Amino acid sequence: MKQILAPLRSLVGLAVVGLASAAAQAGEIAVIVKTTNSTFWQNVNKGADAAIKTVTGHTMTFSGPASESAIADQVSMVENAVNRKVAGIVLAPSDPDALVPAIKKAWEARIPVVLIDSMVSDAGKPYYQSFLATDNRLAGELCAKQLIAKVGTTGKIAVMSYVAGAGSELGRVGGFRDYIAKHSKLQIVGPFYSQSQMATALNQTTDVLASNPDLKGLFGANEPTAVGMGRALVQSGKAGKVVAVGFDGNEDLQKFVKDGTLEAIAVQGSYQMGHLGVKTVAEAMAGKKVAKFVDTGAVMVGKGNIDKPEAKNVLY
Template sequence: MQKLSIFAVSALLCAAFSTGAHAAGGEIAVIVKTVNSNYWQNVQKGANAALDGAKGYTMTFQGPAAESDITAEVNMVENAVNRHVAGIVLAPSDPDALVPAIKKAWEAHIPVVLIDSALSDAGKQYYQSFLSTDNEKAGELCAQALIDRVGQSGKIALMSYVPGAGSEIGRVGGFKKYLAAHSKLQIVGPYYSQSQMATALNQTTDVLSANPDLKGIFGANEPTAVGVGRALKQTGKAGKVVAIGFDGNQDLQNFVRDGTIQGIAVQGSYQMGYKGIQTVVNVIEHKSVAKDIDTGVVMVDKQNLDSSTAKNVLY
């Protein structure tokens, strides 16, 4: 079979979403990894704000009870396709498991905009734009912040969340790579909380008990970092073991303020929701969009916690 040039393939993909198969207006389905997290609720706030400026559109917002319930998220996407929504904004909980569902959306001429986490290469042709933190750079930023505070040698613990999630691969990968290139720090872990705060608390408590010489710890997402902070307080190690967290809810802000956690890398979660809606509306209305959009990250510590830069991303 004759091979198509990359330009021809691009033209075909553009044609698939400019045939008038979906008119402007209608339901936009926003499907996230879980609804039980301030991070995703902040995404919802951004999406709601963007919807106010998108006349003729309605929005549904849903996600599983837990990030680890990948099957439930797949079903949500398939249900959205079956009810012929105008567009989908999706934070995929697994880079491979969501690909068949996204393919169904593509075949039904329903545009898909990804936020937060990537799909594997097999799914790249089925979505129109991807909005996220550059998770590898964010992981590097966290590693640098930890090295700055604990030095070049010793033991640090890596408390992660859901293995194989797109954001986790980039974030933890960037963290480990930077640590290996710029220090001789020994990593204990990684441990996976499945994005459950109570699990992270128990895991961190055990790690602190088994490693009395631990110098630092990294909590790689919101519920994990909150669990780390609570474990440090409960074990009397707050301020004695350096902690770097990820995301910026009120619990984490309080931990930074009282010195339990020394720094948090905060993503533009509100922007993911806001720009996610704007982007999918642009696709529906046949306007050009970028394939990749960086929504940024800010390292927040006690010194800049009350700055306007930090307040723009904290929630």
């Protein structure tokens, strides 16, 4: 590897401006996501792969554990990236606390880290350069608003969530619940945690529908959870009868929107997370100033706009 041309005089301020006194290094950019077993994260990979082609002299690896709940495995992946002295890390942390020591090790090794999708706890804020994500709280509020518009302000709804405590889950479901509490008298059942397993979400939703025959609405808070929720609605014969709003935009969810199983889906800019994540970490590696937070956006997609450019730009 080429050697650093300018020594690092201080680690102070790295969180704001990146590795300010380091020259760009040829080497590996490690993109580590919550799991590779999801089309959402595969779309992140597509964006990252497109971006690395524009970053001269660097290669990219893409990895993630078998499931989003395999937090220890993800910690090991980050530590291994630090040990093999990668040039930069793009990370979607599965847990806000467990990943902090690992990104601290990267910081101590002078490896810039850009977070995507989910935040770490306050203890980790000095150790990453930028955070690129959906404004999950706002997206959760948009889903709540969409549901209220269809079910009204009274009755019972259920929240089908994914991994308790994940940064994106805290913002997304928190925003949803707070908006419901502030703008309606709807009673919330749950949340139920699928661990981002579609089959688990299907079974949980089936149980919720059976035990709550008066249920008026459902919120499925991420891709596998929303897919499982949609399939449960179809199998129970309640598709189109119970109003459902999902999250993310793979082919299954698009089909559910088109056939009326789901009222709408909030679709994140997953491709943008990967693309901007790689571009941003490359800038930090070059000593350039990078924004501490970048909102990659979310689009509410329903039957009325699913074929329009605003939707096609984010669906995958």
